[in-house]
Structures are given as C-alpha cells and as structure tokens.
Amino acid sequence: MKITVILCYAMFLGACLSFLGGCASGKSSASRVEVTPFSCVLAPDTNGSVCVDVVFRVPSQYLSRRSRLIIVPQLLLDGKLSEELTPLVVDAPIYAKKMYRRKVVQNYQDPYDAYTGKVEGVSGGLELPYRETLTIPLGVHTGCVQAIVTEDGCGGCTGLDTVEVASVRNLASLIQDTFELVRMEPTFHEGKVEVLLQFLINRHEIRSDLGNNRSQLKKLAGSLRPILADTLTRVGDFRIYGMASADGSRAFNTTLARKRAESLREWLLKELDIHPELYTRMVVDSRPEGWLPVYQAMVDDGHPDSLFVGQILRRYPGSDDDVQEQYIRRLSCWKDICSRYLQKDRKIECAYTYTSYESVLATDGMWIPFPIKQMEANNQAILCLRRGQFEKAVDLLKDFVHYTPATMNTLAVGHFRKGDVKSAEKLLRKVKLPEAFRNLGVLMALQGKWYEAYRFLKGSGSLNEAVVALILSYNEEAEAIMAELSDQSPLAEYVRALVTSRLGDDVAFEVHLKNACQLDELRLRAAGEPDFEKYREDKIFREIVK
Template identity: 25%
Template structure:
C-alpha cells in the first residue's frame, strides 16, 4: 500500500540533502481559484523516478533536473504543464475540471445540511498499481471537539471475493484525543489502536473545503470486477453517532487495455528458415546364409544364399543410383555356435563373414563406398549362452548337467567343447540349441538429402507430420500464410512440438499472439541469447509487458540498442509503465489508435476526441475508445452509439464493459 500524502517532516529532510550537479530542488504551493490549498495533487516530470505530491497545506518539494518540465494532475482539476525555468519557488493555480461525473452523495443517516459528499472518484490502473483518486467534504456541524471521524476506503474485488484496505483518514477532536491519551478505550481496543496511528488532531473541519485523497494498492488482475467502498464512522466519546458504507467508484479506468502492439511485433524473414538437412536412415536385421562344413567360401547356389545376397545388392544399388542418398555405414556380424576349437571357430567365422561381404559389394562402385564405413566381424558364442537358453526353457536337469561341466572346466572353451559330447543332454544341445547361435546380422546406414515440392510435403504431413524435416515443416507453414491466424498458430505449435529449436516458428508465433493480446512469454525463452535476432528480443519485451511482468520487460528493454527499429518497443514500454508523456513523443506522430489512448491516459480528452474523428481505424476496439472519450466529455448519446457499434463488431467486449470504470455507467442504457 503506497500513500501519496507526503509527510512534512520528510519534505523538510529532502531540503537539506546535497543536490547533485545538474539537479535542483523546486518548492511550491498549489492552490485553487479561491486561493485554497489543493491537497493530493501529483507533480511529475519526464523522468519516471521524479514524483511528488502536495500535502493538506498544498505544498510540495521536488528534486529534478535543471531543464525539467513539470506535469501537475489532480482529481477535479485540469492537467497543467509548467516550465519553471530558473525559478525554484512556485505558486501554481489549478483550474477546476468541467468533466466531473455526478456526485456520490450519502443522505441515508444525515440531515439535508449534513451531507457526506464525495466528488467524482476514479480507480485507475497505472503499471501494476490501482490508484484511487477522490475528493470529499466533511458534513457541516457534524464533527466537533468530542468526535473521532474515520474514513476508511476499501478496494473490493468481487471476482476473487477479496477486500483490501486503503490508508484510512482519521480526524480526532481535541477532547477526544485527551480521552485517548488518558487510556480510555471505547469499543474494540485493536481497532481503536489501529486508527489512532493515522489520527490527526484538529480543532474543527471546514465543511466548505474539498479534501483530496490519493492512495494505491497492487492490482490482482485488470480483468477482475472491482469497486471502491468507503466506510464512514463518526463517534462522540464512546457512542457512534453515524456509521455508513458507500460505493464511490465502480470498475477500473484503464484505456491501455486496448493498446495496439502491432508496431512492435516483428516476424523473421525466410533468411532465418532452417536449411534442408540430410535425413539419416538406419536398417538392421538378420541374413539367412548357408556355409558348407569347414569351408568359408559362400556358394550362391546353396540354400537361400542367392536370394539373401541379391536383396542387399538391390538395396545398395538403389542408394547408388539415387543422387540424394549416400551410404554412410555397412557392417556384417557372423555368430558361430561354440562346439569345437575356439580359435578354429573364430577364424572360420571371420572368413565366412568376409566372404559374404565381398559377394554383396562385388558390383558396387568405389565412389559409393568411399564415404562409407565398412565393417565385418566374426563372433564365437560362449557355452554360457547355451546354458542360459536351456534355463530359460526350464530344462532344469539338462541345464544343470551342462552347468556342472562349465564349472569343472573353469570356463575353458575347448575343454567344455570336448566334454559336452559325452553329456547325456548333448543330442538335445546339438539339435535344438547350437543351431540357434549360428546366424549373420547386418547393419547399414545411409543419408538422404531430399528436395520436395509442396504437394509432396503436404502428402507427408497428412501421413505423418513427424516425418517432415524442420525445413520442410517451415515451407509447409509458409504455404499456408494466407490462412486464418488460428490455423497458422496450430501449424507453428505443431512444428515446434516436432522441432523445438525452430527459431523462426517460435518468433513468428510470438508476434502473432502479441498482436492478438494473447502473449506467451515461454515461447522465446530458449532463444534469448546475446546473439538472438533483435526481433526476438523485441517480441519478448512486448509479451512480458502484455502479461504485466514489468520488471523483466524493463530489464530486457534496457539491453536493446537505440535505433529506429526499437523506438516503438521503447515507447510501448513507457506506456505500459505509466510514462504516458514519454510514450506520446513516438505515438503522437502516428495515426494509430494508440495516439488517442495515450491522450486519454494524459486526461487530454478533448484532443483525443478530435483525433478520433479523423482516425481511419474503425475496429471494435477503436469504437470502444471513441465511447470512452465521448463519455468523459458527458456526450452520453455519442458514447452509447459508439459502444453499440463496438459490441456489434465484437460482442465479447461486453465482458470489458462490465468492469470498465470509464463506461460502466452506460451499461444499463446499452441493455
């Protein structure tokens, strides 16, 4: 909770601080046309950290740069811009505003001459804060020396069923204060102690003076339904003479909700599209080859040899004849059963595999094999594998017999082979298990660099999108550039699902969502490196601003170079952070709806309306903004006409109408 009524002691402390070179301290008083001090006026400059406010005496002190321009705003008065020049002490007179809404008046418990009057009140969104501005008069002849008056504003969030206290205003009469100082407690002691922290002891209150109140609290969600209620209590000693709760504002004022982000939503061009990459294919399986006993030479007339060898010759021939394909690896591994001498089996197995490999590659061109890795290997299966296979088949007795032999031979292959022939289970081992371990396995890889036309890419997409390369997927998306935004979003999200590193899809999707006020701050996080394209960083700043993550947005914006391309995003950053005057230096040169929105934020309602008369934008959002401008200038009929146009173009804007403090009073008239 941030209270803007600056304590005088704090102001005095500011006056004695050292002033840096290039800066100075300006003091002054702000009064109305009758010479009465104006409290709660806000004084700012073009620098976001230079801000002051008047106290109940209308005085202020502000540290600022030498050539600063002061901007003075206050609820109920026209905005004022002043260039103090060399003056360091100012007297500023504000002109009453003619755009007040009807007063909110409580008469339920007071006589006619004792009305509790709150002038037009606003609940305005500025950055991440809800700023309450109001003015009120104290009822005549109601407050006296024996009284305490408590004025407690609350922010009510109906959406979340939540109530937040603003800073209370408490006035104690002199006699009431004496009662408190003597330790007399009336009612709830905690409540009395709480309000005593804010109490100001006074002789009396001028019922003719308008008292300005300004306070703020953090906003939960700008789309929640808010209202501002004020609890008022007047107590005389221990008796409550008056209690009431009234609503002084409904909805929130936030024209920035219609701010257009198109000016800083950049797509990447096709120079960032990924080049076509070679596809890798890997095939493996088993070859059914037959060799004559004790011979390594392969005879194609034996068994299925001819058919098996021809199968692989055709595969290699197909790779050889297709210019888009390239063989990268080919291997054959031969496994032989363990019976017999280990060295003999190992040598014979290797020779047989080499013979098969030569037969396959005999007619393949050398250029095809130059870039490929060719391997062959012969492996003798150990007796342990036979024992394990018998156990898996639940042959307990037979496997135990072989297992005992393996242990007695201490794993020596040749001794096991000699002893196995004398086992009772050997016929079973010879006929059922040893053939299982005589096999030849193949393994080959090749790459394919394909270039497809759109119809071919479309056919692959319809069959299985995961088969498309990143380059092909992007070409497919580009082929649907004219489709509705929802279809383009679906395709880009699908592309990122299969190719998470597809930068151009992530960036352009982010730009699309930014333009539709549906920012996704997660899309570009993987790509936010120092080398990231400027467009990526700009789109991320806009996404962070839209989701009201101001701290990270400001940090990232500070890393952007100062150039023409970043002017728009810097102006948007100023606008979203409440620096409307700075943002207007850019958007004031444009013909976009943003110019009118900033004028409304600066309370230049007449200028906003005049600009909107010739603004070429007639979207639903633009019509809604026209309604805001008209309603602020009390042109109710025009406001209703523009609102009806906006709702006819975009019925979902009714949800905003229900929470918008600028036009909420027109809702019943619209219905």
C-alpha cells in the first residue's frame, strides 16, 4: 500500500515539474502544430515546379518563453527523404536573449541565424506563414511534404511532432505531347456522265445525224473537256460502259454494247484530243440492263399487263435475262412492249475519278494559286518530323512568303520539337484549323496554362482534354469525355480510375485500376497517387498495386 502511494506521488510530482519547466515532449493530439490549408494538394507544372504556400498554426501554451521552435519541411518521394526545405525558426523572448548573450560572450555561430524570427509572446499561439518553391524530379509523379517540428529550450528535453503538410499530385505528367499534322493532298473528285445515243440496228458506229446524238455528244464533250484539258488535273480511273439491250440474245447484245463503248472511246480521242497515256488507261465494258427498266416503265405508265411481267421477273430472279425474255415474249402484250417500252436509244456511261490542285487561302489572307511546291514541302517536312529530323523539317518550310494553314501548323510543330516554344505558339495562334487549335491546347497544357489549354482542347474528345479537366477539377466533364473515348490503353484506364475515384464509383474504380496497372510504371504511380488515398488500406487495392 505504501509503495502504491509513493508511485502515485512520484508520477504527480513529475507531471507538475514537466508543466512548470515548459518541456514540450508528450504533446497531446489536441495541442499539436497544425497546417492550413488542411490536406493541401500540390500540382507541379510541366517543369516539375511547385510552390508550398501554407500557414503553420502553433496552439496556445505549446511553447514556453524559454523555447525555440524549429519547423523543417521535408520532401518525400516514394516514401524516402528527397530533400529538406528551408527551415522555419521562431525564438521565444527569453530564448532570444540567451542566444544573443551567447553570441556576444562566446562568439557562438547560430546555424539557424538566417532563418530565425522573434515573437513577443507565445502563450496565445502563433500563425507562421511559410512559402517555398521546390522542384519535383523528372519521372516522379507522386510524393508528399511533411514537417518535423522540434521544440528545444530547456536544454534537457526535445519535443518532436510530425505534421503532414501536403501531398503531391502530378497529373501534368499524364499530358501527352502528341501533335496533329495535316498532309496536303490534291482534291479528289468522282464524276459520271450518261448519254443516250441511237445506233443502226446491230451496228456500233457513232453517227451524229441519228436522233438526238448531236446534242448528246455535245453534252458529253462539254462535261469532260474542262477536266481533260486542265494541266493541274490528274485523271485516275476512266471507264466507259455500254448498256446491253434486254431484247435479243444476251451474249450478242453484251458484245454489241462493248463495241459501242469502244466507239465512244475512239470518238473522245478524236474530238477532245485526249493524251495517249490516258487513252491507254481508258477501260471499256458493258453493263446489262435486263428487263427491269422495261417493267418499271410499264408500271409508271399504268399498263395493266405490268403485273404479269413482274411475276416473271420474281419467278426467275437473278437468271439470264434470256430466260425472262422467253416468257415475256409469250405474253399477249409483247407487241405493245416492243412498240412502247423497248428503248430506241442506248445508254452509254462514262465514270471517272480525278484529282485537282486548287487555290488555298493563306494564313495572311492571300490566295495561293495551286500551291504544289508548298504541298510537297509540307508533306516532306511531316516525314522529317516523324523521323526526328526537326532542323530539316523547319528548313524545308521556313522560306515561303505566304503559308497555307496546314504548312504553318507543320512549321509550328517543327519549332516546338526544336525547343522554340515561343515561336510555335505564335504560329499556331495564326492558324484556323481544328488540328492547330488542338495542338495549341496541348502546347498550353505543357506550359501549365490549364484554363487556356482547356479552352482549346474542349470538344476534341481526347485523353489530354480529360486530363486537363481533372486538373481543373471538372470531374463530370472528364467522365463524359472518357465515356466517349474508345481508347482502352493502360494510360486511358488510369485516367478512368482517377475519374471514378473522385466520383466515388468504387466498383468501376477497381476495374479500371486493374487494367491500368498492367503497365508497371502506372502500377508504381498508383501506390502513391493522392486521389487514391481513401483506398490505401483496402486489400484489393494493395493486391493490385503490390
């Protein structure tokens, strides 16, 4: 009983001495140094620079009048100490006087002299602003800043606190510096001209004195001459189809139709002065019409026997039209069909493709007629950029007086790849192309100009747009972008994991994170990602990122 009383008395006496002496060891959680803003998240720019701007709040009665407070912020990356930042030191009044006498009498060199501030009173608590800029090393995506708080004044003990200051969220490192390049190509066209020509029975020679042949041939020449005579136009495919009649042997009519197409080719060669090279590439062929046009004409005319013709065509679908003709000839209306619905004119069709070099409006408002040289230089510069030949790409494009939008966009990318960001931005702001707008958005993002980046990227539906939206905390917008994006790469899945984490969709988060962590780089990053803090102790999360 006596031993118990003695122990209780000793513990009470020790507590009193500790209070009277002002020692700081054993601080309760209610009287610890705090930092505001609470749960601060630091977002480095694309150069890794980030600013720690906080206020340390020292509670009342934390310091005695004989104490020195030392706060040493530290940067931890991957759980390891990377560097100690500038310390924050405050001397209470009595401690400051003692330190002054020590410097004078003992010539003492205080290691904290450059960082020390004095306060008049400490009993009511302190608010100590702290601002420091630091750089996150290249390749590091997550980390944290904590502060070691040391209170040393009595000479016999040291109080020690650890304060979580901020976490590092480096979403800027998810921005992809991919730029869109625009190849310049001649404009592609497709054309078709049909004419109805009369021929002598079973003959293929073209005669302008039959029927409406003269006006039909004039129409054909008027359509083709501008294309064939243009030296800046390149004709690709050119096919001439003769249409086979439904009446008579299919084999005979097909051969006859082909010969009539051949006759038209000869006529074009003579009348339009076609280049021999194009003449050799012209393809002639025949195309059977069958009995369907006859049936359709009878239906349009309201002929009562069209019902029987339709039944025959349905009964023998896809067969040789000679079989269909065999039954149609037996109809009582056959003579009527011959006189009213078998066409006297035979259709011939010219189908072709061509490319043309058209004038282009330059970025300075001038029209560039047929920019063939600039087109070739632009496309060659794109190849150089893809091969890493940045100097050569710029050299190919630097001497034009007036620039097409596509060329200026390519030149801007070349300047960026050379490291001249200022020139790249200046050029991109002059280009009115969707690709240039998106490129400017990427450029702004790479410089950490997030609001401007989002303005140019908005609507692009790109992964970069979603990342910038997350940086700006536009979480719902980022969710909508990723829902429409077909990209299923690990990086895209990581961005989806960030989105679902912020929106609280735990099930989807686990799925996307698992897909993302197939890439080791992202798996290591996920372990320290501030957005995933709430999952840190979950078994499934630990299994995914281990």
